[in-house]
Amino acid sequence: MGICHKCRKKIGLMDSFDYSPDGKYRFHSVCYKKIYGDYNVKGSTIKGKKFEQEQKDFESAISKIVFTTGFTIENKKIIEYKGIVSSEIVLGVNIFKDIVADVSDIFGGRIKGYERELKKGKSLLIAKLGKEVLEAGGNAVLGINLNVGTVGIKSNSILLMMTGTAIVIK
Numbered sequence: 001m002g003i004c005h006k007c008r009k010k011i012g013l014m015d016s017f018d019y020s021p022d023g024k025y026r027f028h029s030v031c032y033k034k035i036y037g038d039y040n041v042k043g044s045t046i047k048g049k050k051f052e053q054e055q056k057d058f059e060s061a062i063s064k065i066v067f068t069t070g071f072t073i074e075n076k077k078i079i080e081y082k083g084i085v086s087s088e089i090v091l092g093v094n095i096f097k098d099i100v101a102d103v104s105d106i107f108g109g110r111i112k113g114y115e116r117e118l119k120k121g122k123s124l125l126i127a128k129l130g131k132e133v134l135e136a137g138g139n140a141v142l143g144i145n146l147n148v149g150t151v152g153i154k155s156n157s158i159l160l161m162m163t164g165t166a167i168v169i170k
C-alpha cells in the first residue's frame with residue numbers, strides 16, 4: 001500500500017488513505033486531513049484557485065477513463081497493459097451493525113440507507129480506481145471486479161475492494 005508522504009509510516013491494507021490533489025502521493029486519511037483539511041467523496045473542501053483547477057483537471061482526466069467489467073472495448077485497440085490496479089474502502093461500523101441485528105428490516109426502509117451507502121462507496125471506489133489508472137499511465141480499465149469482505153471481530157464493517165487491469169487504448 002506504500003508509505004504515507006507525511007508521517008513516512010507504512011499505509012496498511014486496512015488503513016484509510018487519500019491521494020494528494022495531484023494524485024502523486026498517498027497519505028493516511030488522518031495525515032491527509034492535517035494538510036488538506038476535510039474532504040468528501042468529490043475531493044477536498046479546501047478553497048483556493050490552484051487547488052480547484054487541479055481538482056477539475058483531475059476530475060476531467062478521470063471522467064475520460066473507460067471503465068468496463070468486460071475484456072474488450074468496442075472500436076478501440078489495446079496498445080499497452082499497465083498492470084493490475086485496485087482500490088479499497090471500509091464502510092463504517094454504524095452503517096452495517098443493524099443489518100445483522102434486525103434482518104426483518106431489510107425489506108423495510110432501512111435497506112434504502114444501506115443501498116445509498118453502498119452506492120456512495122461504489123462511486124468512491126471507482127474514483128480511487130481511476131486515480132490508480134492515471135498513476136499507472138493508463139486511460140482505461142478492463143475486467144473490473146468488486147469484492148466484498150468483512151472487517152473486524154464482529155464483522156460489522158465491510159471492506160469493498162475493486163480490481164481491474166489498467167490499459168492504454170487508442
Ligand SMILES: [Zn+2]
Nearest residue numbers: 004007028031
Ligand atoms: Zn501518515
